[in-house]
Amino acid sequence: MFDNLLGSFWPYTIDGLILGSIYGLVALGYTMVYGVLRLINFAHSEVFMIGTMASAFVVMTLGITAPLTGFALVGGLLLMVLAGGAASAGSAMLLERIAYRPLRKRGASRLAALISAIGASLFLQELFALVIIPHVFNRPQQGRNQMGIARIMNKDTLFTLGGAQIRVDQVLIFVAAIGMMILLDLLVNRTKIGRGIRATSQDPETAVLMGVDIDKIVRMTFLIGGLMAGIAGALFVLQFEVTKFSIGFLLGIKAFTAAVLGGIGNLRGALVGGLFLGLIENYGAAIFGSGWKDVIAFSVLVLVLMFRPTGILGESLQQARA
Amino acid sequence: MSTNSTITNGRNAFGAFIDGVRDRWAKAPTWQRWTVYVLLFVIALLLPNDSLGQVMSPYSDWASVLFFPIGTYVVLAIGLNVVVGQAGLLDLGYVAFFAIGGYSMALLGTRLGLNFWEILIVGVILSAASGVLLGGPTLRLRGDYLAIVTLGFGEIVRQTAENTDAIGGPRGIAGIPHPPSFDGVEVFGVQIFHYGVLDPRPYYYLLVVVATAIIIFVKRWEKSRVGRAWAAIREDEDAAEVMGVPTFKFKLLAFAIGASIGGAMGVVWAGKTISINPNDFLFMLSATILAAVVLGGSGNIPGVVLGAFLVGWLPERFRGLSDYRILVFGAALVALMIFRPEGLLPSRRRRAELAEGTGGMGSLGAEVPGPESQPAAEGAAK
Numbered sequence: 001m002f003d004n005l006l007g008s009f010w011p012y013t014i015d016g017l018i019l020g021s022i023y024g025l026v027a028l029g030y031t032m033v034y035g036v037l038r039l040i041n042f043a044h045s046e047v048f049m050i051g052t053m054a055s056a057f058v059v060m061t062l063g064i065t066a067p068l069t070g071f072a073l074v075g076g077l078l079l080m081v082l083a084g085g086a087a088s089a090g091s092a093m094l095l096e097r098i099a100y101r102p103l104r105k106r107g108a109s110r111l112a113a114l115i116s117a118i119g120a121s122l123f124l125q126e127l128f129a130l131v132i133i134p135h136v137f138n139r140p141q142q143g144r145n146q147m148g149i150a151r152i153m154n155k156d157t158l159f160t161l162g163g164a165q166i167r168v169d170q171v172l173i174f175v176a177a178i179g180m181m182i183l184l185d186l187l188v189n190r191t192k193i194g195r196g197i198r199a200t201s202q203d204p205e206t207a208v209l210m211g212v213d214i215d216k217i218v219r220m221t222f223l224i225g226g227l228m229a230g231i232a233g234a235l236f237v238l239q240f241e242v243t244k245f246s247i248g249f250l251l252g253i254k255a256f257t258a259a260v261l262g263g264i265g266n267l268r269g270a271l272v273g274g275l276f277l278g279l280i281e282n283y284g285a286a287i288f289g290s291g292w293k294d295v296i297a298f299s300v301l302v303l304v305l306m307f308r309p310t311g312i313l314g315e316s317l318q319q320a321r322a
Numbered sequence: 323m324s325t326n327s328t329i330t331n332g333r334n335a336f337g338a339f340i341d342g343v344r345d346r347w348a349k350a351p352t353w354q355r356w357t358v359y360v361l362l363f364v365i366a367l368l369l370p371n372d373s374l375g376q377v378m379s380p381y382s383d384w385a386s387v388l389f390f391p392i393g394t395y396v397v398l399a400i401g402l403n404v405v406v407g408q409a410g411l412l413d414l415g416y417v418a419f420f421a422i423g424g425y426s427m428a429l430l431g432t433r434l435g436l437n438f439w440e441i442l443i444v445g446v447i448l449s450a451a452s453g454v455l456l457g458g459p460t461l462r463l464r465g466d467y468l469a470i471v472t473l474g475f476g477e478i479v480r481q482t483a484e485n486t487d488a489i490g491g492p493r494g495i496a497g498i499p500h501p502p503s504f505d506g507v508e509v510f511g512v513q514i515f516h517y518g519v520l521d522p523r524p525y526y527y528l529l530v531v532v533a534t535a536i537i538i539f540v541k542r543w544e545k546s547r548v549g550r551a552w553a554a555i556r557e558d559e560d561a562a563e564v565m566g567v568p569t570f571k572f573k574l575l576a577f578a579i580g581a582s583i584g585g586a587m588g589v590v591w592a593g594k595t596i597s598i599n600p601n602d603f604l605f606m607l608s609a610t611i612l613a614a615v616v617l618g619g620s621g622n623i624p625g626v627v628l629g630a631f632l633v634g635w636l637p638e639r640f641r642g643l644s645d646y647r648i649l650v651f652g653a654a655l656v657a658l659m660i661f662r663p664e665g666l667l668p669s670r671r672r673r674a675e676l677a678e679g680t681g682g683m684g685s686l687g688a689e690v691p692g693p694e695s696q697p698a699a700e701g702a703a704k
Contacts, residue, residue: 040469099656108663111412114469115616118609119655126649249605253473260470291485298474305467306459 005286010164012282018170018239020278021177025232026255027262027270028184029092029225035201035265036221039110042117043099045252046124047092047226051233052243053128054087055080056149057137059237067154076152077238081176084234085227092226093219095120104218129245146244149237173235180231181271184224188267193220201265250294254281257301263311272312340667366530370523381641385522392634393529394591399614399630400536400623401583406612407620407672408544409576410556411461412469414608415476418456419449419581421603423588425483428495428598438501442589449585450578457577461570476608484600494599501528501593517593525594532590536583537623543579544623552576556621557675613655619665621672628667 005012026048033041058080068076099120103113129143139147157165188194196217199207208214236251237243258277262269277297284296304312347355375384398420405413426445430436436444460471484492503524504515517524543549551572554562563569592598610633618629636654637647664673 102660112659112663116659119652122652
């Protein structure tokens with residue numbers, strides 16, 4: 001039973017870390033919005049989906065058929081990340097404007113906001129399945145199919161670690177994810193906007209009295225969360241070379257799980273939770289078979305919450321961590 | 323709070339009408355109320371009518387639509403309402419209990435050859451037990467954690483069914499027996515106790531009877547000590563605990579009752595459907611039922627029934643829009659929450675909670691944030 005896991009421990013670990021860093025990036029969006037608004041932004045999974053779509057669109061529009069090299073590759077990657085980030089950040093802000101702000105202004109219940117988010121999520125999925133994929137991507141009748149995306153870079157092996165071949169794209173994804181986390185951490189802890197975000201999550205009323213523009217902070221929160229999800233989307237396309245109108249659903253739930261595991265509202269927790277979940281999932285799949293992957297992920301969630309109800313790192317969002 | 327009052331003014335006409343009806347209802351003598359109840363029951367029985375069907379459901383058989391999705395959604399929404407609307411616990415994996423009921427019917431019916439009524443009892447007990455099993459360790463969690471844990475539980479149940487070949491794996495179970503028939507009882511040309519393949523109406527009548535029984539139970543509970551305890555937990559759990567309400571016990575009870583209603587509906591549904599598979603129990607169904615509860619006005623049974631009816635019926639009615647109906651449904655959910663976040667027919671108590679600023683959902687579960695921790699709403703209003 002454990003032979004499979006022990007036999008290829010490192011490959012499973014690498015895959016887990018890669019998947020986990022994507023979970024972590026998406027989890028940031030959940031965790032930040034939760035920290036500021038105490039709201040589960042259920043439609044965040046669709047924000048991620050839009051990121052994968054935008055970067056897939058870049059690959060398709062550039063007409064890439066063979067992997068790029070040199071400056072062309074750097075340019076292509078940058079373009080993918082930019083497109084994914086911009087599309088996701090834009091849609092996250094639009095989502096906030098249309099689906100959440102009117103509710104917020106009226107002091108509606110958080111349950112109402114959740115339903116609104118589920119509605120927005122359905123709308124966006126169907127919008128892609130029915131309109132954007134058939135007409136913009138020019139794949140009529142295939143709106144609900146999985147789309148293969150051309151390989152943009154050669155996935156050469158950089159080095160081997162305990163029998164696992166570590167490829168250049170994997171290193172790139174991991175480094176990019178960690179880099180984004182560090183940048184975000186700096187942003188929240190060192191800048192004026194970050195201070196506003198922290199203040200709002202600690203005590204919104206006092207924050208208003210101190211001159212914090214809450215609407216702006218909320219917008220920024222969605223923008224940053226969206227940006228991270230979009231970058232995660234671009235990295236996802238780079239790694240897995242597929243996307244689909246419903247790609248966000250399960251990944252979104254996993255990312256939210258990651259956020260909860262790390263302690264929701266806690267930025268560093270999102271990364272820790274993401275990596276933890278990615279690893280657990282892959283190890284579990286190695287032991288029990290890949291069909292049980294999600295069952296294992298959710299069972300671990302239940303167990304962790306039973307014994308440590310505020311997640312691994314705790315909910316220290318309001319302290320210096322943001 | 324100026325924005326608040328302008329919006330309220332715009333809705334006054336409708337609200338005043340509803341209030342008038344409510345005042346009249348509150349003062350009505352018992353016999354009048356019972357007349358209305360009986361009338362409603364009779365109307366429900368008369369619904370599967372062909373000429374009505376042509377208007378209500380031109381694209382598919384009206385009596386079938388009345389059984390599923392409409393009737394099924396109504397019962398599930400009433401069950402979920404106990405958990406979400408009355409006790410204020412957010413459950414995103416309600417479909418799990420429906421699945422447990424459905425699989426009980428399928429397995430016990432095909433493997434052990436038990437009959438429908440026996441399985442109904444077993445299914446209710448099993449799903450209630452699973453509700454306790456899930457609630458026991460998790461109900462101490464705070465609201466949002468509870469939401470994600472229940473969501474996870476829903477997925478665990480579905481994927482376990484998908485991965486266990488002994489219960490059919492992804493193909494599910496076929497050949498589920500129908501409830502036992504009593505032939506010969508014919509009313510207006512319908513064999514009302516003949517549970518065959520062709521006529522969906524007997525199943526619908528069965529569903530109406532089950533739903534009525536459930537509504538009576540839930541209504542009695544709501545008015546009892548248990549119901550008051552739930553309301554107290556929903557509004558302020560800490561205060562309830564301090565006043566001597568054993569909150570954990572009552573939350574667990576709400577979970578078990580909600581679960582058993584979901585399980586009962588699963589048994590009834592599987593008794594008609596012949597075959598079930600894990601894809602009948604997607605998260606989407608949980609979300610839809612939750613939408614029905616909130617749309618109708620969580621905590622208020624007539625509202626919840628109305629919400630479930632609309633959520634079940636509208637997509638069927640507008641099958642003509644074919645592909646676009648889910649898109650429209652999504653947009654409609656957003657629009658409804660923007661213009662009427664308390665639902666179509668909120669209970670008065672709920673509305674009062676909303677006006678007080680705890681957001682009606684008080685807590686979204688366990689820990690109760692006071693008005694001051696409803697950050698954005700407060701801040702934005704200034």
